[in-house]
Amino acid sequence: MIATLATLLGLLALGAAPARAAEPAQAEAAAPAGLRVTDGRVVESNGNAFVMRGVNHAHTWYQSQTQSFADIKALGANTVRVVLADGHRWTANSASDVAAVVDRCKANKLICVLEVHDTTGYGEESAAGTLDQAANYWIGLKGVLAGQEDYVVINIGNEPWGNNNHAGWTDATKNAITKLRGAGLRHALMVDAPNWGQDWSNTMRDNAASVFAADPDRNTIFSVHMYGVYDTAAEVQSYLNTFVTNKLPIVVGEFGHDHSDGNPDEDAVMATAQSFGIGYIGWSWSGNGGGVEYLDMVTNFDAASLTSWGTRFFKGANGIAQTSREATIYSGGTGGDTQAPTAPGTPKASTVSASSVALTWSASSDNVGVTGYEVLRVDGSSRTVVATSTTTSATVTGLSAGTAYTFAVRARDAAGNRSADSAGLQVTTQPGGDTPSGSCAVGYKITNQWSGGFQGEIVVRNTTGAAVSNWKLAFSFADGQKISNMWGGTVAQSGAAVTVTPASYTTTIAAGGSVTLGFLASKGSANTAPATFTLNGAACSAL
Template identity: 60%
Template sequence: MKKKLAAATGTALAVCASLLLAVAPQAQAADTPGFHIGAGRLLDANGNDFVMRGVNHAHAWYPDRTDQALSDIKALGANSVRVVLATGDQWTRNDTADVAHVVAECKENRLVCVLEAHDTTGYGEAGAAVPLSRAVDYWLGVKDALVGQEKYVIVNIGNEPYGNSNYSAWTADTKTAIGRMRAAGIDHTLMVDAPNWGQDWSFTMRDNAAGVMAADPDRNTLFDIHMYGVYDTPAEVDDYLGRFVSAGLPVVVGEFGDMHSDGNPDEDAIMATAESRGIGYLGWSWSGNGSGVEYLDLAQNFDRGRLTAWGQRLFNGTNGIKATAEEAGVYADPGNEDTTAPTAPGTPTATGVTADSVRLTWPAATDNTGVSGYDVVRVEGGQETPAASTTTTTATVTGLAADTTYTFAVYARDAAGNRSPRSATVTATTEDNVVGACAVEYRLSDWGSSFNADVTIRNRSDKAIDGWELSFGFPGAQRINSVWNARATQQGSTVRATHEAWTRTIPAGGSVSFGLNGSSSGGNGTPTAFTLNGQTCGS
């Protein structure tokens, strides 16, 4: 595995298959003096939605550049900045006075300040890295610079707190760190980074996030994923972020780039998905990268007039900072603040119901300054769980259970973060997707270092299957190069193939086929176990 360089970002290889998230707890602290989490969203002190659009700045290594950097970052349209601090374990400690100065400069430039302790980077794999417990010691040591700044500051406990070794300890360590912070009276929104150099290819953070949130007595934790080479396709980006949204858990892309040594991250998909789902992002990093990752600089030599291609993309491109950032409500001019909420959207209708999804459409809401987006919620037992976010009047809710009745409603929001009353509800029952009576035929054409395979899925039930996902594992060191009549992703040896539009339906008693081409360094065996839509299928 490649290791993270000092001023760079995390790296990892995606090797684990997906698991489902648990649904997040709904409770939250009654007293929320600053940023807080509500219904799976990051809210400011006024209860308004806040979506981060900003960058990272390496203050720990370039403290003399920070004042000008924050001014320049704001001038380019950002509403937030993630600031690298050092605990003194790997790099020179940023003391209480220095942290207070950084916070003051963030406020002067009307930026939300995300403070992160960097010395935990790659713990368990990087020799000099320290555990989260040391980061907590640091925050308690600079507590005087934090208390009272809950409206302006988010505390990111430790950067990428595990590498690719012993990362299973992340859950317990994160719960303990949060507990110590709360016991010490730190009431800020706490941001926690994923393990695996921040990329969570093992899905450790994803699959334990609900438990971590439940362990926070304030229910005020924000989850931070770093997207580099592991996230090189739109499907991988949307699947990871979408599972948090569906589970009602708040997530932010705290680091990402347009290229990296471990692969080519899909920055277009990251930015587009974050915008469509109302999720924050923070690009890495303003300037000063070294050790071979200088390509991650957004500005050449800290000069805002000399943006790199990556900087131009992040600040000025489609779904970029300039086009999508909204200043935090805590900095709004009280005399000009928009406090008028949109009207409630019209009653939604449900169409396109499948075994695991439903398409919702509703009449538009109105607002004095214009509606900026809509949030779909699932309603059950008086509780609401976020289901989807969109800028249009239609959304497809995915990840549903078959043969289950759901109730949905919609909220509208405006650019100031005001939220409308809830729409009337609509009820939909997903289809009963029977796939137990099925078989898979895998026909291999083996050429040693390469191979083709024709895969046929046979539906032996008396009901059509509308939409499918076939999962199987390669028995050797095989990699997919191309696929036809389906889409496929591979993580380690596990392959997940899903339908194209023209192969979506498998008729009762019928079949569909797709093919793939791959390469191998150790021979080409035939998979022996297949699951179709999560259920075992014969061969």
């Protein structure tokens, strides 16, 4: 959890420092067993892809809540990220306690991500410990952890480095990885981003390749925590896309539906993780305090009392119930699928506008079955995933008018194997706007008003035969009205001029379809409706 966790959980007594391990021995020669990274994805020892769908549980402060493991599993999670302490800031979890945690994970068929929380905000939080100290703690647990490589991921330290001197994260992380490997720990490692886990400085993103290369086992997973920094779908997609494109393993190790530092786009986090086939672990099961109790998924550790956040996380779109799959180490799966799909056919452009391209391609084949496709924008040797699809068509949006682009496609199967890229297609977008005059209609009405304010509704209809994506609605108020809050879209207002861009769930207006925007605004004595509306610069008729 980010920034002010010391005020959030209420059970934060300082503990004695743990004993320090002896100098690490030389790394073992055997290849890593158990969970491991292959071609940028997490796989099990049998080669089957494993996509984390889990929950954070604050075990170190709530050690009596042992039923939580079974309850988390019962709601469908396949992973639990367990908060531990190394003794620098909070009382260290003993070897026997950690062994019991691992046993509970295994008994409930959960993959166990173990993390040291004392490192939270190092460099900004004066009480925080270092990654080196956390590494010593893990080395001291080698007797407990050895042989658990199929079931345990070692998350070296939670949110190491705050917002100060975060450039030190890279070397500190490399050194901790090297130290653990030198001591003979062969588990998959997980490393959290700096900036309280949010990596707004892109320190982890820009140095991930060198950190991954510093692991002699090449078995390190990167974890970003998505709170207020990630309040738009574009920010979520852009950050995760960089890792996926460069075949670097990434999970969203924490995220919530709201936070004191901003309102994260949890829908985009879950949808993007699902489309990219990467893991996510929500914060948190129960026990939050200090003003962020709304991040509890259940009330008072009662699995029968889901909060609104818990209901969304477990039962909503792209949530645990829909997307979680148990690790095959528990379900008896053997002989992982290692055969990649065939390459798709060269894409063809069915529709080209000023800001989007609709593509189709011939299907790939696979020994088990193709589960999805990724559309790549090709720029020299650089390839960026710009769209995903479960069918043989997709629309790429957000393009610049009159610009040449090259697109290719690759397929993905259920085990996470990716095909070779298709041949590329070069497309030049149309010049000018892509919404012709007369192609939209807008209805505006005041649904309620009072002295000094009112509530309004705007219906935007696409009257064409083709979908409109990433739209922009513009209009002006005549009487000094000022919008304070909007749902269904994101508003920007400068004086009388208002522009609205889509929310994550209204990005596309289907052919003949419409979206509805609601808003609250201030007003004076007069409240005249806007005279005209434009969609992507083209005038709309009245609805």
